[in-house]
Amino acid sequence: xxxxxxxxxxxxxxxxxxxxxxxxxxxxxxxxxxxxxxxxxxxxxxxxxxxxxxxxxxxxxxxxxxxxxxxxxxxxxxxxxxxxxxxxxxxxxxxxxxxxxxxxxxxxxxxxxxxxxxxxxxxxxxxxxxxxxxxxxxxxxxxxxxxxxxxxxxxxxxxxxxxxxxxxxxxxxxxxxxxxxxxxxxxxxxxxxxxxxx
Amino acid sequence: xxxxxxxxxxxxxxxxxxxxxxxxxxxxxxxxxxxxxxxxxxxxxxxxxxxxxxxxxxxxxxxxxxxxxxxxxxxxxxxxxxxxxxxxxxxxxxxxxxxxxxxxxxxxxxxxxxxxxxxxxxxxxxxxxxxxxxxxxxxxxxxxxxxxxxxxxxxxxxxxxxxxxxxxxxxxxxxxxxxxxxxxxxxxxxxxxxxxxx
DNA sequence: CCGGCTATGTGATAAATATCAAAAAACGAG
DNA sequence: CTCGTTTTTTGATATTTATCACATAGCCGG
Numbered sequence: 001x002x003x004x005x006x007x008x009x010x011x012x013x014x015x016x017x018x019x020x021x022x023x024x025x026x027x028x029x030x031x032x033x034x035x036x037x038x039x040x041x042x043x044x045x046x047x048x049x050x051x052x053x054x055x056x057x058x059x060x061x062x063x064x065x066x067x068x069x070x071x072x073x074x075x076x077x078x079x080x081x082x083x084x085x086x087x088x089x090x091x092x093x094x095x096x097x098x099x100x101x102x103x104x105x106x107x108x109x110x111x112x113x114x115x116x117x118x119x120x121x122x123x124x125x126x127x128x129x130x131x132x133x134x135x136x137x138x139x140x141x142x143x144x145x146x147x148x149x150x151x152x153x154x155x156x157x158x159x160x161x162x163x164x165x166x167x168x169x170x171x172x173x174x175x176x177x178x179x180x181x182x183x184x185x186x187x188x189x190x191x192x193x194x195x196x197x198x
Numbered sequence: 199x200x201x202x203x204x205x206x207x208x209x210x211x212x213x214x215x216x217x218x219x220x221x222x223x224x225x226x227x228x229x230x231x232x233x234x235x236x237x238x239x240x241x242x243x244x245x246x247x248x249x250x251x252x253x254x255x256x257x258x259x260x261x262x263x264x265x266x267x268x269x270x271x272x273x274x275x276x277x278x279x280x281x282x283x284x285x286x287x288x289x290x291x292x293x294x295x296x297x298x299x300x301x302x303x304x305x306x307x308x309x310x311x312x313x314x315x316x317x318x319x320x321x322x323x324x325x326x327x328x329x330x331x332x333x334x335x336x337x338x339x340x341x342x343x344x345x346x347x348x349x350x351x352x353x354x355x356x357x358x359x360x361x362x363x364x365x366x367x368x369x370x371x372x373x374x375x376x377x378x379x380x381x382x383x384x385x386x387x388x389x390x391x392x393x394x395x396x
Numbered sequence: 397c398c399g400g401c402t403a404t405g406t407g408a409t410a411a412a413t414a415t416c417a418a419a420a421a422a423c424g425a426g
Numbered sequence: 427c428t429c430g431t432t433t434t435t436t437g438a439t440a441t442t443t444a445t446c447a448c449a450t451a452g453c454c455g456g
Contacts, residue, residue, distance in 0.1 A: 069351055076350050090343060127325065134332045141339035145288060148346040149298075152274050152382070153267050156443080177403065184350070186444055191405055354413080374434065384414060389435055396412085 010036050014059065014112065017084060021139075022132045032129070035116045041105035048103040054092040056113045057136050060085055063109020066178060069101050077182040079143060080106070080174055086136050090144075093117070094137070106178070147182075156185045160193050208234050212257065212310060215282060219337075220330045230327070233314045239303035246301040252290040254311045255334050258283055261307020264376060267299050275380040277341060278304070278372055284334050288342075291315070292335070304372070345380075354383045358391050 010018075010033055018024065024032070041047060041063065048054055050070055058065070058081070065081040067089065078101060081087040092099035105111070117133055119125050150159055160183060163170050170179065180190040208216075208231055216222065222230070239245060239261070246252055248268055256263070256279070263279040265287065276299060279285040290297035303309070315331055317323050348357055358381060361368050368377065378388040390396065 069347075071351060078347075078350055090340070091347075094340075131329065131332070134329070134336060138332060138335055138339065141336065141343060142288070142292075144346050145339060145342050148342050148349070149267075149276075149289075151346070151349060152276055153269060175403070187404075188406085188445080189443060192443095195405075375432090385434075386415080386436085387413060390413095393435075395436095 009033070011061075014061070017059070018132075021135050022128055024128060024132075028126060028128060031126075032116050032119070035114065035119060037113045037115070039111050039113055041109045041111060043105060043108050045105050046102060047105060047111060048089065048099060048101075050100060050102045051098050053096065054089045054099045055096075055117065056115045057086055057088040057093070057117075057133070057140075058103070059112040059114060060087070061110040061112060063111070064106045064173060065103050065109060065111070066106055066174075067101050067103050068181075075178075075181060077178050079147060080170060080178075080182070082169060082173075085143075086139055088136075088140055090137060090140055106174070151184055156183060156189065157193055159183045160190070207231070209259075212259065215257070216330075219333050220326055222326060222330075226324060226326060229324075230314055230317070233312065233317060235311045235313070237309050237311055239307045239309060241303060241306050243303050244300060245303060245309060246287065246297060246299075248298060248300045249296050251294065252287045252297045253294075253315065254313045255284055255286040255291070255315075255331070255338075256301070257310040257312060258285070259308040259310060261309070262304045262371060263301050263307060263309070264304055264372075265299050265301050266379075273376075273379060275376050277345060278368060278376075278380070280367060280371075283341075284337055285341075286334075286338055288335060288338055304376070349382055354381060354387065355391055355396050357381045358388070 010029065014036075015029070038061070039047075047058065047065060060081050060083055062083055064083075065087060066077050067079045067081070067087060069076045069078060079087065087103065089099045089101045089103070091097070092101070116129060119129065150162055154162060163179075163183070170182075174182070176190055176194070177187050180187045183190060185193075208227065212234075213227070236259070237245075245256065245263060258279050258281055260281055262281075263285060264275050265277045265279070265285060267274045267276060277285065285301065287297045287299045287301070289295070290299070314327060317327065348360055352360060361377075361381070368380075372380075374388055374392070375385050378385045381388060383391075
């Protein structure tokens with residue numbers, strides 16, 4: 001299914017977000033604009049499928065994405081990306097290899113597909129550009145770090161409590177079925193934790 | 199216990215490694231050299247303790263380090279750093295906050311303590327410097343990503359097999375006691391997995 | 397508003413892993 | 427080499443979590 005392309009103009013809202021990461025000049029914005037593409041995903045639509053190359057970084061303007069690994073038919077959710085956050089499949093993106101991980105919209109979502117990596121070496125590129133990419137990469141990896149620490153440092157019950165306190169938007173917006181594997185347990189166990197059986 | 203400072207001259211070996219990450223000019227090397235300090239750690243000596251600020255990035259010239267979290271007296275090992283690898287406590291380093299994680303030498307180790315972050319804004323600093331820091335950060339975070347994927351994608355037995363195949367140096371050099379929490383299980387269970395009880 | 401689909405909850409049971417205790421093996425200092 | 431310490435192994439048991447089966451609730455499209 002092809003994405004529905006609604007616009008290629010960088011909105012002022014997005015510009016504001018980008019500005020907090022790096023200060024591009026107006027010339028630079030004009031230069032990179034063609035490499036930004038906004039797509040609208042329907043609920044459950046796949047943005048990136050396992051096995052594909054991942055040549056873009058994604059920015060969620062509205063909606064939620066999930067990055068998941070298909071473990072013989074059983075999904076393992078690795079991360080969720082909300083409004084105003086970036087995501088990509090770092091390993092696939094950096095090493096230019098097929099992704100083992102897929103990205104799917106959990107709700108109707110507006111997502112910017114940012115393909116600026118490959119202009120880094122072209123004539124007319126500028127130093128800011130690769131700095132920008134590295135900063136995004138650090139943000140994305142940093143989110144993984146946080147999840148990694150949560151998984152390693154706590155028992156399942158404590159992980160749920162941690163999310164309740166530190167990431168309430170996850171608990172509220174992500175269906176239990178998807179949250180469970182993110183916490184590292186089954187749906188049934190999460191359901192029982194939630195109703196205070198433990 | 200104070201570290202024994204053996205040298206502050208960047209060796210040609212280290213220069214070679216740095217060169218693969220960023221090309222500093224000779225002038226730039228001279229400028230950053232005072233911010234490199236080599237320390238020799240005895241076996242089991244602590245390099246960074248929970249609660250301290252982490253203002254450096256570390257490079258292991260020889261030996262092995264472990265990054266671990268003290269979960270009420272019970273260690274959880276988050277990563278091991280071997281020769282020619284970098285490490286730091288990313289969250290503490292970037293946010294300049296006390297570290298929840300400690301770093302300890304598992305063997306006698308020679309480690310470079312690199313404190314270049316805080317010269318980034320000084321007079322005389324150069325663009326390369328912050329690029330260098332970000333590249334190191336990405337390397338360190340990338341290693342966490344790999345571990346995160348291993349933990350999330352596999353059962354304990356498969357995680358052990360994964361390490362056997364992909365990271366044999368871990369299995370060979372890291373004592374079982376420390377490996378266990380890294381794999382996310384107890385010593386006893388790892389011992390049984392190793393002797394093929396499962 | 398209805399019917400079908402999907403998500404969540406619950407109970408019974410099985411499987412995996414932790415815990416505790418103690419023996420065996422490996423290691424290291426002198 | 428030897429003694430004492432630390433690490434690893436092993437066994438018995440307890441606990442946690444998964445699995446399976448099914449009931450219930452919530453949701454969406456017509």
